Amino acid sequence: MKFTAALALPLLAAAAPASEPTSNPNFGVMAVRSASPIHYLQMNAVGQKFYLGGKTASYCPDQVTHCPPGNQTIFTPGGSSLDVNVPGGQQVYVDPKGALSFTQAHSANIPAGSAIGPFVYSPDEPWAHYSFNGWGASGFMACPTEDSRWQVFAAIQNATVPKGDVEECLGFSALALPYDGDVPAWQYI
Template sequence: MKFSALLAIAPLVAALPGSHSKNSDAPFSVISARSASPIHLLPLNAAGSYFWLGGNAHSYSPVPGVPETNQTVIAGGHFLDVKVPGGQAIYVDPKGALRFTTPHSAYEPAGASDGPFAYKPGASFGHWSYSGQGASGFMACPTTNGTSGYRRSRRGAAAAPKWQVYAALQNATVPSGKVNDCLGFDALAVSVNSTAPAAWEYI
């Protein structure tokens, strides 16, 4: 879908009953914006404890009535929108990779950063950012084999997406070994019109 088309429909989505577009704690999904690049308008997805541009989210539900989803939804700025007890936090690991905690565990490695992450709603699109460790938002880095840190879901999955998401840090340890291979992007936030958690858990 072209960017102009997204801009045209965004106000309609925001106007739907129950929309959370004005609430900074409300759930949202993210798409990348970097014109004339291979990452333009790709969805941000959680899979294998990391975040990617493109592909699908990996979720799991052991509870009848709570469906699995291939969409990644964030709530409260730095948490996945899940129902699993304890929740799942989003953080940046010591290598600079954007990650999420595993279900039933709040473990983050030594040297990890919990933010600050910030979500700012907007009339058409909001914006999600990370400014910890002096970062200037996010960047997408090509993986060396298409599978770095990415695992298959329990139902099986298509080929891993090519772009892994990192904090925009010059000292990040990226898959290719060269930060200059990465592309910075704006994380556009799209309000999610739902009062129920998006998933039981992401895996």
């Protein structure tokens, strides 16, 4: 009997239908807000925060062979972490000031008072969207910084923004663009 069952399992697996493509893939984010300076800017991981404009900041140790390019920011399905090779991964959260943030490599430390979600990936047609729905937020907003970038925050009125005035921030639609390539970064910094 054990012999028959052992032979049947591989046959059953081979006969099973192919899995459907995931409706919740890895993805990058592009901001959409017509007639604004943030329209079509990519979301980039930099300094444990996220920005529209500028470039992604990543790192790969010298002893790692075949380092990923690290030049684009990609989220894992659902958007609660980043697509990286570093052991332990890098989790996404909203810090107590409202800034969209990510954990340092090799650490699960998230500041007290932060929110680890809910992050929502909506596979709408024709474009999927990514948002944060905690703390009564209606998604994300981008706030100007002193260095001509736009820092990403939860869209909440009591956020502590770079220039001090939430009224300068722009709400935006975060389009989630599917990514099916290799892991894009060893770790984000």
